Amino acid sequence: MSDIVLKVGNLAAAYRKNTVLENVSFEINSGSLTGIVGPNGAGKSTLMKTMLNLHPSLQGTVSFFHSSLEKMKKRIGYVPQRGSVDWDFPTDALDVVTMGLYGQVGWFKRASSAHKRKAYEALEKMGMADYANRQISQLSGGQQQRVFLARALVQEADLYFMDEPLAGVDAATERAIMKTLQELKSIGKTVLVVHHDLQTVTDYYDHVLFLNRTVIAHGKTKEVFTRNNIAKTYGGDIRWLGEENGYGLYPVK
Numbered sequence: 091m092s093d094i095v096l097k098v099g100n101l102a103a104a105y106r107k108n109t110v111l112e113n114v115s116f117e118i119n120s121g122s123l124t125g126i127v128g129p130n131g132a133g134k135s136t137l138m139k140t141m142l143n144l145h146p147s148l149q150g151t152v153s154f155f156h157s158s159l160e161k162m163k164k165r166i167g168y169v170p171q172r173g174s175v176d177w178d179f180p181t182d183a184l185d186v187v188t189m190g191l192y193g194q195v196g197w198f199k200r201a202s203s204a205h206k207r208k209a210y211e212a213l214e215k216m217g218m219a220d221y222a223n224r225q226i227s228q229l230s231g232g233q234q235q236r237v238f239l240a241r242a243l244v245q246e247a248d249l250y251f252m253d254e255p256l257a258g259v260d261a262a263t264e265r266a267i268m269k270t271l272q273e274l275k276s277i278g279k280t281v282l283v284v285h286h287d288l289q290t291v292t293d294y295y296d297h298v299l300f301l302n303r304t305v306i307a308h309g310k311t312k313e314v315f316t317r318n319n320i321a322k323t324y325g326g327d328i329r330w331l332g333e334e335n336g337y338g339l340y341p342v343k
């Protein structure tokens with residue numbers, strides 16, 4: 091039986107007086123790969139940040155591995171939205187990945203050559219070895235995303251939070267990223283991903299969490315990825331495209 095690695099209870103969050111999440115409750119089992127979907131402004135990024143205490147909660151509880159974030163921090167990896175990062179920070183790709191090892195290296199200690207090697211291998215895995223010494227500001231968006239993934243990989247966390255890792259990447263990078271996430275899952279890691287493209291949900295994720303201010307539906311993809319739940323989450327019209335188009339469901343913009 092799989093174990094619960096993340097438990098969220100009645101979580102609420104706001105920006106000033108504007109409540110954007112309320113009564114959010116769900117549990118995530120180990121070894122699952124979950125897509126978090128919902129329309130723009132549904133609170134997906136805020137949910138990730140609030141769970142990780144990067145944004146304050148108004149109320150509610152979040153436990154990691156039946157314990158607290160504080161105690162379990164080293165087992166948790168977070169890949170923020172690319173747009174939320176200061177890419178002008180003067181550092182190269184290898185350093186960014188090496189920073190992912192600071193849980194092991196310890197702040198202020200110099201990374202050993204073994205650590206550098208590990209970081210380099212992660213870059214290699216993401217097809218970015220040739221860019222190891224390139225300033226991060228001089229990488230394309232997709233390349234920056236790959237560097238971030240490499241950083242998450244060296245961290246060897248057990249639970250990963252990834253905020254739109256596929257945003258603005260080309261098809262090859264999307265495949266590389268999804269392959270990496272599948273590999274993480276296959277070795278028992280748990281991964282939560284904010285995802286936008288409804289057409290690929292059934293291919294990519296074994297679980298899906300529909301979010302719009304609160305949890306609309308959550309469970310195994312084959313059980314909850316239904317036309318009804320999509321309509322409830324996205325509102326308005328949805329269009330039936332036929333079985334040949336992925337799951338055949340698509341919200342009309």
Ligand SMILES: Nc1ncnc2c1ncn2[C@@H]1O[C@H](COP(=O)(O)OP(=O)(O)OP(=O)(O)O)[C@@H](O)[C@H]1O
Pocket residue numbers: 105110128129130131132133134135136137
């Ligand atoms: N820093 C902020 N200050 C004020 N309001 C914010 C801030 N960040 C987000 N919001 C608001 O909170 C709500 C949820 O935003 P959030 O970014 O979590 O949504 P999302 O589901 O990740 O959206 P998207 O799919 O567009 O990335 C939105 O209404 C947004 O305008």
